[in-house]
Amino acid sequence: MPAKPRLNICITCTASHADAQTDPRHGKQLFDRMTELCADQDLPFDLRPAECLNNCKSGCSIALNGAGKWGYVYGNVDPDTMIDDLCDLAQRYAESEEGIVAWRERPESLRRNVIARIPPLD
Ligand code: FES
Numbered sequence: 001m002p003a004k005p006r007l008n009i010c011i012t013c014t015a016s017h018a019d020a021q022t023d024p025r026h027g028k029q030l031f032d033r034m035t036e037l038c039a040d041q042d043l044p045f046d047l048r049p050a051e052c053l054n055n056c057k058s059g060c061s062i063a064l065n066g067a068g069k070w071g072y073v074y075g076n077v078d079p080d081t082m083i084d085d086l087c088d089l090a091q092r093y094a095e096s097e098e099g100i101v102a103w104r105e106r107p108e109s110l111r112r113n114v115i116a117r118i119p120p121l122d
Pocket residue numbers: 010011012013014027051052053054055056059061
């Protein structure tokens with residue numbers, strides 16, 4: 001059985017709207033809240049922490065990837081307001097054939113947050 005697609009969350013991010021770092025960092029808060037949300041659900045993706053996705057000025061940053069799927073980096077994810085939308089996006093990503101979630105099918109709060117996309121391995 002192939003591995004599930006992954007939602008990678010940068011745990012060292014500071015949110016782009018913040019004046020200063022927090023302890024724990026905004027990215028860690030995002031990861032912890034997503035872990036809590038996912039705990040009792042059988043979701044079609046795995047959650048992984050990552051240390052820096054090289055998108056530090058537009059934190060919080062996350063990356064979606066999976067076998068045979070386009071990879072996506074998203075930025076400016078607000079750990080206070082976007083948890084449910086991020087979970088929705090990751091589910092749609094995991095359930096898509098090639099990792100492509102059409103703009104109109106993305107949660108509205110994340111529609112303009114794509115930083116980069118990466119072609120799949122053959
Ligand atoms: S610290 Fe999160 S992208 Fe660099």
